Amino acid sequence: MKRFILALALTIGLPLAAHATTFNQVQTDKSAIAFTYQQMGVKMDGKFRKFAAKLSFAPAKPTEGSATIDIDLASIDTGAPEGDQEVAGKPWFNTKVFPTAQFVSTGVKPLGGNRYDVAGKLTIKGKTQDIVVPATFTAQGNSGVFDGTFTIRRGDFSIGEGSWAKFDIVANDIQIKFRITAVTGK
Amino acid sequence: MTDRYTSTAKTLHWLMAILLFGLLALGFYMHDLPLSPQKLQFYSWHKWAGVTAFLLVLARLAWRVTHIPPALPASMPRLMQFAAHAGHFVLYALMIAIPLSGWLMSSAKGFQTVWFGVLPIPDLLDKNKELGDLLAVAHKGLNLLFVAVLAGHIGAALKHHFIDKDDILTRILPKH
Numbered sequence: 001m002k003r004f005i006l007a008l009a010l011t012i013g014l015p016l017a018a019h020a021t022t023f024n025q026v027q028t029d030k031s032a033i034a035f036t037y038q039q040m041g042v043k044m045d046g047k048f049r050k051f052a053a054k055l056s057f058a059p060a061k062p063t064e065g066s067a068t069i070d071i072d073l074a075s076i077d078t079g080a081p082e083g084d085q086e087v088a089g090k091p092w093f094n095t096k097v098f099p100t101a102q103f104v105s106t107g108v109k110p111l112g113g114n115r116y117d118v119a120g121k122l123t124i125k126g127k128t129q130d131i132v133v134p135a136t137f138t139a140q141g142n143s144g145v146f147d148g149t150f151t152i153r154r155g156d157f158s159i160g161e162g163s164w165a166k167f168d169i170v171a172n173d174i175q176i177k178f179r180i181t182a183v184t185g186k
Numbered sequence: 187m188t189d190r191y192t193s194t195a196k197t198l199h200w201l202m203a204i205l206l207f208g209l210l211a212l213g214f215y216m217h218d219l220p221l222s223p224q225k226l227q228f229y230s231w232h233k234w235a236g237v238t239a240f241l242l243v244l245a246r247l248a249w250r251v252t253h254i255p256p257a258l259p260a261s262m263p264r265l266m267q268f269a270a271h272a273g274h275f276v277l278y279a280l281m282i283a284i285p286l287s288g289w290l291m292s293s294a295k296g297f298q299t300v301w302f303g304v305l306p307i308p309d310l311l312d313k314n315k316e317l318g319d320l321l322a323v324a325h326k327g328l329n330l331l332f333v334a335v336l337a338g339h340i341g342a343a344l345k346h347h348f349i350d351k352d353d354i355l356t357r358i359l360p361k362h
Contacts, residue, residue, distance in 0.1 A: 041303030
C-alpha cells in the first residue's frame with residue numbers, strides 16, 4: 001500500500017514538476033530534416049542543409065505547444081549533384097520566387113505516451129496544405145527531441161511540373177523525416 | 187571432337203550480341219544527356235539490361251566450361267589460334283568486368299540498382315563521390331576497350347568467311 005501511494009504520488013507529481021519546463025531553444029546543429037523518394041523503384045535519400053525553427057513545447061501543457069519551421073529550399077541535397085541543380089529550377093521548387101518552405105503548427109494533440117499529432121499548415125511554392133504530423137517527444141535533462149516521419153505528395157504542391165509531372169519516373173509520395181532538438185530556455 | 191556448337195551456346199551467343207549492342211548504344215547515347223525524366227528512364231533500362239547481361243554471361247560461362255566448343259580449323263596458324271583464344275578470353279573478362287564496374291559505380295554514386303524496378307541489387311560500396319567518378323571513368327574505358335575487341339571479333343569472323351572461306355562464321359549461325 002505504501003508503495004502504491006508512492007507510485008501514485010510520483011505519477012501525479014511528475015507532470016507538476018515538469019510544468020515549469022518549456023523547451024524553446026532550438027539547436028539546429030542537433031536537428032535534421034531529411035527525405036526519401038522513389039525513382040523508378042530506386043529509393044533515394046536527400047536532406048535540407050539549412051533551415052530555421054522556432055519551437056515552444058511544455059510537456060505538461062502539450063496542447064499549447066507551437067512550432068514554426070522555415071526550410072531553405074536551395075540548401076537541398078537530393079543525393080545527386082545534377083538533381084540539386086534541377087530541383088532549384090522552375091518546374092520543381094522555383095527557388096528564385098519561392099526560396100523557403102514553411103510549416104506553422106496550428107495545434108498539438110497528445111496521443112498518449114510520448115506521441116503527439118502536430119497539426120499545421122505546410123506552404124511550398126505558394127501552395128498551402130493542412131497536414132498532421134505524427135511526432136514523438138523525448139526529453140533528457142534540459143534537452144528535448146522531436147522525431148517524426150510523414151508523407152507529402154509532391155503533386156499537391158506542384159513540385160515537378162511539365163515533363164516531371166507524371167509519377168512513373170519520380171514517385172508522387174515524398175517521405176519526410178525530421179528531428180528537432182530544443183533545450184529549455186530561460 | 188565435335189564440330190558444332192550446341193543450340194544453347196548459339197542462343198546465348200546471339201541473345202548477348204543483341205543485348206550488348208543495345209547496351210553499348212544506349213550507354214554511349216544517354217551519358218551526356220541533360221537531366222530529364224527520359225534520362226532517368228534510360229539509366230534504369232540500361233541498368234536492368236546490364237544486370238540481365240551479367241546473369242546471361244554467367245550462364246554462358248557455366249555452359250562453356252561444361253560443353254567443349256568445336257575446335258578451330260587445323261589450317262589456322264598457331265599464332266592465329268592463340269590470338270583467337272586470347273580474344274575470346276578478353277571478351278568474357280570484359281563481359282564480367284563491365285557490368286561489375288557499372289554496378290559498383292551505381293552504388294558509389296548513391297543510385298541503387300533495382301532490377302526491373304522490383305528486385306533491389308545490394309550495394310557493394312557506400313556512397314562516395316570521388317570513387318563514383320573514378321568508376322565512371324573505368325566503366326567508360328572498359329567499354330571502349332570492349333568495342334575495340336568486338337570490332338576485332340567481328341572482323342575476324344568476316345575474314346574467316348570471306349577470305350579464308352572456312353566455317354568459323356557459319357557454324358555459330360542458327361541453322362547450321
